Amino acid sequence: MTIPKQSIRRKELVASAAKLFKDNSFDRTTVRMLASAAGIKSGSLFHHFKDKEEILLAVIDDGLNKSLKAIHLETQSITQLDKKLFALIYAHLKTLHGAERDAHIVSITEWRSLSAESKKHLIALRDEYENYWQTIISEAVDMGLLIGDPSLIRLFILGSLNWSIQWFHPNKDKTIEEMAHEFYNMVVKKNTTT
Amino acid sequence: MTIPKQSIRRKELVASAAKLFKDNSFDRTTVRMLASAAGIKSGSLFHHFKDKEEILLAVIDDGLNKSLKAIHLETQSITQLDKKLFALIYAHLKTLHGAERDAHIVSITEWRSLSAESKKHLIALRDEYENYWQTIISEAVDMGLLIGDPSLIRLFILGSLNWSIQWFHPNKDKTIEEMAHEFYNMVVKKNTTT
DNA sequence: TCATAAACCAAGCAAGCGCTAGGTAAAATA
DNA sequence: TATTTTACCTAGCGCTTGCTTGGTTTATGA
Numbered sequence: 202m203t204i205p206k207q208s209i210r211r212k213e214l215v216a217s218a219a220k221l222f223k224d225n226s227f228d229r230t231t232v233r234m235l236a237s238a239a240g241i242k243s244g245s246l247f248h249h250f251k252d253k254e255e256i257l258l259a260v261i262d263d264g265l266n267k268s269l270k271a272i273h274l275e276t277q278s279i280t281q282l283d284k285k286l287f288a289l290i291y292a293h294l295k296t297l298h299g300a301e302r303d304a305h306i307v308s309i310t311e312w313r314s315l316s317a318e319s320k321k322h323l324i325a326l327r328d329e330y331e332n333y334w335q336t337i338i339s340e341a342v343d344m345g346l347l348i349g350d351p352s353l354i355r356l357f358i359l360g361s362l363n364w365s366i367q368w369f370h371p372n373k374d375k376t377i378e379e380m381a382h383e384f385y386n387m388v389v390k391k392n393t394t395t
Numbered sequence: 396m397t398i399p400k401q402s403i404r405r406k407e408l409v410a411s412a413a414k415l416f417k418d419n420s421f422d423r424t425t426v427r428m429l430a431s432a433a434g435i436k437s438g439s440l441f442h443h444f445k446d447k448e449e450i451l452l453a454v455i456d457d458g459l460n461k462s463l464k465a466i467h468l469e470t471q472s473i474t475q476l477d478k479k480l481f482a483l484i485y486a487h488l489k490t491l492h493g494a495e496r497d498a499h500i501v502s503i504t505e506w507r508s509l510s511a512e513s514k515k516h517l518i519a520l521r522d523e524y525e526n527y528w529q530t531i532i533s534e535a536v537d538m539g540l541l542i543g544d545p546s547l548i549r550l551f552i553l554g555s556l557n558w559s560i561q562w563f564h565p566n567k568d569k570t571i572e573e574m575a576h577e578f579y580n581m582v583v584k585k586n587t588t589t
Numbered sequence: 590t591c592a593t594a595a596a597c598c599a600a601g602c603a604a605g606c607g608c609t610a611g612g613t614a615a616a617a618t619a
Numbered sequence: 620t621a622t623t624t625t626a627c628c629t630a631g632c633g634c635t636t637g638c639t640t641g642g643t644t645t646a647t648g649a
Binding site for chain 4: 231232233243244246247252253
């Protein structure tokens, strides 16, 4: 019994699991809850995943991959650095609070529920994401658009953006685009866009 | 059998629990682990706390109270607003990564492990903390020291400061004071201190 | 049409969980 | 000195957990 990794059914299960993990945390989501949300019995889950953690791994892996694609897609073609930085912030927020919100929140909050081995799988992805940010931030520092240690600026910006999962509710607060503008204006030293 | 809330022994147990909760998360810390770290048997814990959650509540309550005291103590007497804002940032970081680091990290990461009723107890404390920040930030905006929506600035700054628990290791990275300066310079629009 | 594989179910096991009951020993109090 | 209180231990109960086993149904493709 080998378990296929890319079946349609599996993707449905992963999406359903993401919501439960977000609402209840990984540890407080039982395999019975996961199964019943998907309309099957708990034992049947283990036809698709070798254990509970593999479900979490799938959720986070999915989330990280989509984040990476998103920032590349939305910033790569932009040459003007201030616009590129804004697009990066905007893309991060759009992804974080968009269609796959559950998965992204789980990626942030449940990282520590993963085993050391599972983390190893994902660290390369996370590093790639952070390096892309770092590159753009470094250029922005060189141009005087930002001031300070690029590493710290990256941690500072990504930290406050990710923190928005604690308080931001889509369709209730401001729009994501408005937020992106406010975030951008807060970190940038000279005002070039509005 | 009424349980005394302020015994010395209880405080020792709470401190010991804070470390375990930080290292393993609340859900993955068993009452047997809590007991053995304190050198007693698991059943004896329930002489001091009515249930496991009350231990978490004690850890977080303690953390929040100390945070509140710290920012008052270190900022109240300062009249110059730029220095006051810096002192606030510095106090927050000092508290977060100081002697009671474990408790503060648990306050941030395990908030959602609390029952609704336990949260109710703590929300007033948290609101008081945030309001104090908000007041100072609003004044800073009025003076042009900061630019933007005060609410969002508060979320932005506190978010990035709290996020430092994800990456900052005391005695390894920069000093907390250096960090406070860098954080301050990143958010402030006109440079008045260095 | 018939074999093969994929997707599921029914039943339950072993381990670990939070917590309790009933007791002992020592310290504090009267 | 007698009584109460505090702090702990021993033993284990009842429940939930992740996961397994062995079998059934449903779809796929030659």
